[in-house]
Amino acid sequence: MAGPGGRGQLMPPPEEELATKVLQIQSKRFYLDVKQNRRGRFIKVAEVGPAGRKSRLLLAMSTALELRDHLTSFSEIYASLGPPNPDNLPEDGKLKSEVMIKENRRYYLDLKENSRGRFLRISQTIARGGPRSQVAVPAQGMIEFRDALTDLLEEFGTEDDMSYGRFKGELPEARHMRIENKNFYFDIGQNSRGIYMRISEVKSNFRTAITIPEKSWGRFRDIFSEYVEKLKELSDKPAEEGK
């Protein structure tokens, strides 16, 4: 019920709104809001359809940056596509797909085509089988959408948010590990001080994380191996008095 970070409703988290951009793309309106709460800055994307139907999506700034970069390659692919041809569509209608993984959230980007035309579906899942929020951007509007994100990121992205670019695509992918009832997430990131690994431990409504600079990974590894050896010695040794 309570999502990660939900700590009861005594004190609703103060949420500050920093900026809003409104895009009109064909019959739809998109609101891009930069907001900020205790957990940091994020962009809320809200889609309002012609009948007032709404759907929304939350993006951490670093995810927004990644999405911005994907939008560039999605629009290149879109531009290179010939006229719609129902005969040679893939089964699922997907012309190109990407997945972005951000801690316990997955974002699926799919350039799709149906009888109405082409569109980019951006959908977000929290845990497996969990709620799914999504927006569908008409393919014609991807560039406009990307430019709006770029503006917001340039103005409101912190140095850490924006520094991801240099190594993008070269840094190892995030990993996830489930051990008993704990989830561990490993994310490699980069900021002005260098590369780091963030290890998050996530339980139902609790999370903690540490950030380990890349320079020290070797020492961490040495300490781990040392402990692994020590424990092995202990368990190899027949039971007797300690020390």
Place this chain on the structure above:
DNA sequence: CCGGCCA
């Protein structure tokens, strides 16, 4: 002038 969706 919409309208897209269960990994």
